[in-house]
Amino acid sequence: MNCLEERILKDGVVKEGNVLKVDSFLNHCMDVKLFDEMGAEYAKRFAGKKINKILTIEASGIGIASIVARHFGDVPVVFAKKSQSINLDGEMLTAEVESFTHKNINHVIVSKRFLGPEDHVLIIDDFLANGCALQGLIQICSQAGATVEGIGIAIEKGFQHGGQMIRNLGYQLESLAIVESMDAATGKITFREQA
Numbered sequence: 001m002n003c004l005e006e007r008i009l010k011d012g013v014v015k016e017g018n019v020l021k022v023d024s025f026l027n028h029c030m031d032v033k034l035f036d037e038m039g040a041e042y043a044k045r046f047a048g049k050k051i052n053k054i055l056t057i058e059a060s061g062i063g064i065a066s067i068v069a070r071h072f073g074d075v076p077v078v079f080a081k082k083s084q085s086i087n088l089d090g091e092m093l094t095a096e097v098e099s100f101t102h103k104n105i106n107h108v109i110v111s112k113r114f115l116g117p118e119d120h121v122l123i124i125d126d127f128l129a130n131g132c133a134l135q136g137l138i139q140i141c142s143q144a145g146a147t148v149e150g151i152g153i154a155i156e157k158g159f160q161h162g163g164q165m166i167r168n169l170g171y172q173l174e175s176l177a178i179v180e181s182m183d184a185a186t187g188k189i190t191f192r193e194q195a
């Protein structure tokens, strides 16, 4: 069992609707030492890949991606924004993403100035459920002409179809914890064995 799995068992809370609450260490209050250990693990799993940029999506991916970047030679971290703002100008790369937690559609946006054909990208996010967020980020990379070298996820919910779909597309997808099952009534969580 790895440190993220241990932490999920200790502090994760299973909610109704297939939602795992991990806000005490991952996506509200952030345990940066844990993120640092996660970064070291991604560095092992993506060793040999020439990664010059990390792409994530606001808000929960930003903290993790920033610490992970320290393990990839301090490469820049670009995050997709979920709404148009007055600070966004120039040409944009955009994709539509359905939010698993909020059940709405977001237009995610990255400025063309920060992602282009010269980029070899590691995509990082906190959760993988149905894969909508990842599909949006992959679409943005493809519009930019950038190469997706790999995808690093903290928690994949293996009983939802996103992981299978992304692996079927041929991407190297590394999830540090894959939840095989979870039960809101008992609070029991089981993980998929990883080599």
Ligand code: 5GP
Residues within 6 Å of the ligand: 018, 019, 020, 021, 022, 027, 060, 098, 099, 100, 101, 125, 126, 127, 128, 129, 130, 131, 132, 133, 134, 162
């Ligand atoms: P997907 O697009 O793969 O369906 O969902 C991924 C996004 O939804 C993640 O970026 C994450 O913010 C959110 N998400 C999905 N499942 C969960 C969950 O069980 N718990 C929490 N806290 N967020 C989730």
